[in-house]
Amino acid sequence: MLEKTVRTFTFIVTKDCQLACKYCYLVGKNDKERMSFNTAKAAIDYVLSDSYISSSHGIDFSFIGGEPFLEIELIDRICDYIKSELFWRNHHWFDNYVFSFSTNGINYNSKEVQNFIKKNYTHLSIGITIDGTKLKHDINRVWKDNPNKGSYDDVVKNIPLWLSQYPDEATKVTISSADLPYITESVLHLYSLGIHTVNINVVFEDVWKDGDDNLFENELIKLADAIIEGSYYMDYECSLFSDGIGKPLDPVNDNGNWCGSGHMLSVDAAGNFYPCTRFAAYSLREKKPVIIGNVRAGIDKNKLRPFLTLDRLTQSPQKCINCEVASGCAWCQGENYDAADTNTIYQRSTAICKMHKARVRANNYYWNKLFRKLELEGKREEFELNRPKNQNPIC
Amino acid sequence: MLKYLVILLDDSAVSYCHYESGKERKLISLEALKSAILFAMKENLNVHIVWPDYELPKDYKEIINGIDHINFADASFAHDADILVANPLDWDNIPEKSVVVVKTGIRDFIEKPEVFLPLLKRVARLNILFEDISVFKDEMVTGFSYALDFLTDAIIEQYKKQNKVQVNILTDRLILDQMNNCNAGDESVTLAPDGQFYVCPAFYFGGEKSVGNPNEGVHIKNSQLFRLDHAPICRNCDAYQCNRCVWLNKQQTLEVNTPGHEQCVICHLERNASKRMLDKIREIGEFLPGKEIPDIDYLDPFEKIEK
Structure with a gap:
């Protein structure tokens, strides 16, 4: 049956951030729109009382900004309220929830954040974004009040503490055109910091220049050589290489939507609900926000229907449907909407097409080379039994 | 493929569907009307003319009569129009065997199907x-079904008298073997009094962008979504x-x-x-042999879509 339920509920607690990353899709960041506790409380009350919305087995309460840890006191209060309500309502999410964060890591060692972590340790998932080497990281991840200053030093100092608390956590790396020459050294650098899983995606926006695909392919082949020759493949993971990508997709059996929008409801400081954060005004360059309700009136479930019935074929142009290397080619519903010719989520953006194809060629190289090496060493079976699981998240 | 061209002669032309006409008169220009008729001829389109409630100048009628419509x-x-939009005040004057559109509210239909x-x-x-599908609530399912059954019995009484009256929401499904939707934006477009094409009259009155004009043709972005x-x-x-x-x-x-959910539920109750x-x-007797409408266990097909 159709998975109607919400799997993630995101609080956009602030639209402020200490950084002004050059590739950030949040075009409307500001320090004015901070969520009040009363708004958060009303959102929680609605979500927990609506049987349609809260029918999933478990829930990820996600906190996003801007930088969410700028509002750690509010977040602490929200989480306390969620926990108490789950208990008093005897809700099926009690003990089946996670509080997740994607942070720039700058405040990670603060007393307030650390107290929060101690209080909620077993229910937390915290990802710190670090883009790689200091050079690569500081190209894009610069301070808002000093765009000439990168943030690498302010983040990397907290990585050991983070990994000591969450050794299996991954970092998420976003690649734009300027970053292409630094991918290999960045991934190896992140491995050297002790981060075992590096999730990487290219930006979905139409920013790619002529020749970027060749640069990307060459850089990934360099990375493939480094991972294989350094035998990192046994203990480390890089989402760019996955043996499931680059295959044709069956029109019937592989017709699902890639993106989770619609299952990832969000609420902002004004109390408006969105299908995911990417449909809030601060995320959109060209289009109006897609508001599907608010904390007072609840969610208009009719406005969720297009998201919950989206499939690959209906939104894809013919070149994608016919594509011989379609598997693993991602899309973001919010970017699709923002880039579409009309106000629709049913027009897939193909801005990353040539980058995906470049990735596929390098990926084929990686697996051919790795499997040949493993065969020659008699370790193929051992690898298959112990290989890291690829999580490959794209949002 | 485009098959039909609807021409709204005036902003105040009668509304036959899910929109409200304009309150003020705004007559289409003669030039725009000529261009539209020429466009329809060249594109082999069936023309539907939607009239206001006042007499048009003679030269307008001459142009309109230059094409089947x-x-x-x-x-x-x-009273001599092919399709009459009527309300109860008009009913005594409607000619026998007319084709009539009646716009009604959901609650009125449930409470007074005998009308x-x-x-x-x-x-x-x-x-x-x-005309107010969005007000439908799931708790109206029973009442709505009762009203449909009341009309069904009345239609069958007419059949017994050899009067084979058709009622869209009840008899169309008996004979259809595939979707018979409006298909605006796919098979039809509307020429508005401003001389521009719109997906349908509702898109014009709703303030949506035009999708072309008779001189430049029809250009609907993401037109596949209307199919x-x-x-x-x-x-x-x-x-x-x-x-x-x-x-x-x-x-x-x-x-x-x-x-939306309401449109789906209403149509499945009709089905x-x-x-x-x-x-x-x-x-009573043999009727449409071989025709079956299967039992289903849902009122909203959204519920049965598998991902």
């Missing part, structure tokens, strides 16, 4: 159009009589290819009532 008009103004009985006796076809094969909920649905109104879709779900009608008629 179907006239839509308010029943209080023009339609006089029409069943005299018209060839009655199109009932619910049935790009409507995930509808393409496997068998409520074939549904209008699949793309304007209502856009209003309710923000997407032209996705119907199921058609099935009951088929069974009742067959108690």
